[in-house]
Each structure stands twice: as C-alpha cells, then as structure tokens.
Amino acid sequence: MTVSGLLEVFEDLKGVDVNEFRRILSRFNISYESIARKPVHGLSAGQSVIIRLALTLASRPRAIMIDEPFENVDPARRSVISSLLLEYGEEGLIVTHELDVLKSFGSMDAYLVIEGRVYGPIGVDKLLNSGIVEGEVKDALTIYINGKPYSVVEGKGIKFTEMGSLNRLYGLIG
Secondary structure, three states, rough: EHHHHHHHHHHHHOOHHHHHHHHHHHOOOHHHHHHOOEEEHHOHHHHHHHHHHHHOOOOOOOOEEOOOOOOOOOHHHHHHHHHHHHHHHOOEEEEEOOOHHHHHHHHOOOOOEOOEEEEEEEHHHHHHHHEEEEEEOOOOOEEOOOOOEEEEEEEEOEEEOOEEOOOOOHHOOO
C-alpha cells in the first residue's frame, strides 16, 4: 500500500483531514507529492514515524496516546514533534525513553515505568533537575531496580539530563 492509499483509508475510517495531513508534513519539510506514491513499507523508520504522527493528528483527536513518537527521528524533527503534540493535544499520554525531548513538556507530570511498575507522578521540570541516588530518601520518589531502592533527588546523584535515555538507568546503577 502506498502513502496516498493509506491516507485514503484513514480519511474514510478516521476522518483524517487531507489538507491538515499535508500541513503537518510541511512542518517537517516533507511534501506530500514526494512521498504519496511510496509504498508504506519502503519508508525510512523516521519517515514512518512522521507519517503515522501526521495521520493521527490530522484526525484531530480529543486525547493523544502515542508510543515512542521520537524514536528514529533526528533531533531537529524531534522538536517539531514536541511542538505538534503540544499544539494538538489537550490531554494524553506520551511514552518515550528519550529524556532530551522532555524539556518541551516541563509543566506536565511524568511517570516512570520500571520493571513493570509505575512510579510518580513527578513534574517533568523536577525530574530534569534531579538525579538518582542509591537508597530511600525521605520525601523523594523511590523506585526499585533489580529489587534495590533508588531515589529521585533534586540536585544530587546521576543526573537525568546526562542520561539521554531512561534505558541508561540499568547501565549506570546496575
């Protein structure tokens, strides 16, 4: 199936606004004409993420739930994705391991999912100003990794801003 075929399907099923889809693509400097005839399976990983995001947002959802919208996307385009999510989303859930994109969502709450457990909420700004230290610290968010307690503490420990990705938690403290 081509991108234009996929767009037609989503237009019929989800009410995707074709003009809005094109406008969203243009924010990434991608012209619809340049990808319309490409087979969906022939898109790069980054293009695929952008096409799926554009289809989602062009349907004007009330709530956005999106998994890894920044994966395989270069840093310049990550900032466009952040802007679009803030612009289109009134509420929702964004799943990501990428800590560098969180700056755009500073006033929102974050939850950490580690080894199947959910921890939080913690303000994104607070998380980005914090580090992780071994043990339980009073009045701090405590998480468990490999059965051991670690606390998220402002101004101390291994800084979240230096990790790049939450995946690094295991290598840093494991």
